[in-house]
Amino acid sequence: MRLETLAIHAGGEADRETGAVAPPLHLATTFKHGPAGERIAGYEYQREGDPNNDRLRSAIAALEGGAAALTFASGMAAIAALLESLPNGSRIAIPDDCYTGVRALAAEFLPERGHTVSKVDFSDLQAVRAACAAGLDLLWIETPSNPGMKVCDIAAIAALAHEHGALLACDNTFASPVLQQPLALGADVAMHSTTKYFGGHSDVLGGALAFARRDGLFERVAHRLHVTGATLAPFSAWLTLRGCRSLPARMALHCANARRVAEFLASREEIERVNYPGLASHPGHAIAAKQMRDFGGMLSVQFRGGREAALAFAGKLKIFTNATSLGGCESLIEHRASVEGPNPVSPQNLLRLSVGLEHIDDLIGDLEQALG
Numbered sequence: 001m002r003l004e005t006l007a008i009h010a011g012g013e014a015d016r017e018t019g020a021v022a023p024p025l026h027l028a029t030t031f032k033h034g035p036a037g038e039r040i041a042g043y044e045y046q047r048e049g050d051p052n053n054d055r056l057r058s059a060i061a062a063l064e065g066g067a068a069a070l071t072f073a074s075g076m077a078a079i080a081a082l083l084e085s086l087p088n089g090s091r092i093a094i095p096d097d098c099y100t101g102v103r104a105l106a107a108e109f110l111p112e113r114g115h116t117v118s119k120v121d122f123s124d125l126q127a128v129r130a131a132c133a134a135g136l137d138l139l140w141i142e143t144p145s146n147p148g149m150k151v152c153d154i155a156a157i158a159a160l161a162h163e164h165g166a167l168l169a170c171d172n173t174f175a176s177p178v179l180q181q182p183l184a185l186g187a188d189v190a191m192h193s194t195t196k197y198f199g200g201h202s203d204v205l206g207g208a209l210a211f212a213r214r215d216g217l218f219e220r221v222a223h224r225l226h227v228t229g230a231t232l233a234p235f236s237a238w239l240t241l242r243g244c245r246s247l248p249a250r251m252a253l254h255c256a257n258a259r260r261v262a263e264f265l266a267s268r269e270e271i272e273r274v275n276y277p278g279l280a281s282h283p284g285h286a287i288a289a290k291q292m293r294d295f296g297g298m299l300s301v302q303f304r305g306g307r308e309a310a311l312a313f314a315g316k317l318k319i320f321t322n323a324t325s326l327g328g329c330e331s332l333i334e335h336r337a338s339v340e341g342p343n344p345v346s347p348q349n350l351l352r353l354s355v356g357l358e359h360i361d362d363l364i365g366d367l368e369q370a371l372g
Helices: 003-009 051-064 075-084 100-108 125-134 154-163 216-228 234-266 285-291 306-316 360-371
Strands: 068-072 091-095 116-120 138-142 167-171 189-192 207-211 271-275 298-303 332-334 350-354
Touching: 003 051, 003 234, 051 068, 051 207, 051 234, 068 075, 068 216, 075 100, 075 189, 075 207, 075 216, 091 100, 116 125, 125 138, 125 154, 138 154, 154 167, 207 216, 234 271, 234 298, 234 360, 298 306, 306 350, 306 360
Parallel strands: 091 116, 091 138, 138 167, 167 189
Antiparallel strands: 068 207, 189 207, 271 298, 298 350, 332 350
16 A cells, blocks of 8 residues: 555544544543553553554554554653663764754753764765764664754664664654655654644644564653653544544645755755755765655755844744744744744754745745845
């Protein structure tokens, strides 16, 4: 079954009781059981599982080509559950360019468990090889990365990680399984902030982990989720599953629009650099073309005039909205350094764009008028 068909039908079986084609919404927090706790219909308490999360988990596992998946209240809850399920004193490598929440987790919370965290440029295989040789338990990668849009070779890094006895986890949020399937390339875990492209409408928070194997790591993370309670609400699971059905169609237009936006901005003298793996000038273009079906709806741009020029441009836009997050129908833009807290690491001249589903002529027109 091809992915476009799978996205519509995975987790979408007709309701057995009514024949309803749209999955029913089960809001119950508790379920009837027998006198000795016998589970009559497989459920006991919402934190331990519910029908809507089960449907979503089966869909995400199918789309990622995994053996199993878990869903969480947010993307950060998913990341924290995975990294905190590693044995105390684990050695973890994160990208030199990555989501600010991962950097905060690494700096503030993982050391409490005795974990040591190092930063690696995963686009440099020599640097990855050296980091693995020095000793690692888990490599955490983003490709494309947030917000610099760096690309790393998932298959090559997976081989290096496994050669040295380490696990590989990949944040696949920017690409979605429609464009990239890390598990098929050798990764052990794929993570999603389902808030983004899976939800697709900027109205539902969530996260997910897809596992290549239903092994001890999966069981430890599932147990942590059960005990600590960072569970995804049934209505959020229902909305996210609904988003799955249109994900391939939406991603096609996100990609087509982003490519046109990237090409337009790359032609402007005001722009110092466009970070988009779909451009032949991108240093990771060849790797992206090898491991991705298309190049995504995300890009970042850097202005020759520095922070002031970037903010002036963002302030003049009329269709692009200045807002955080990404992956919704509407186009968003954000000055990442301004929202990263007291110690920003993103370049001050960088704006991150989430290119939406509006007509491309309107988007280009908005960019053009803002450039003046």
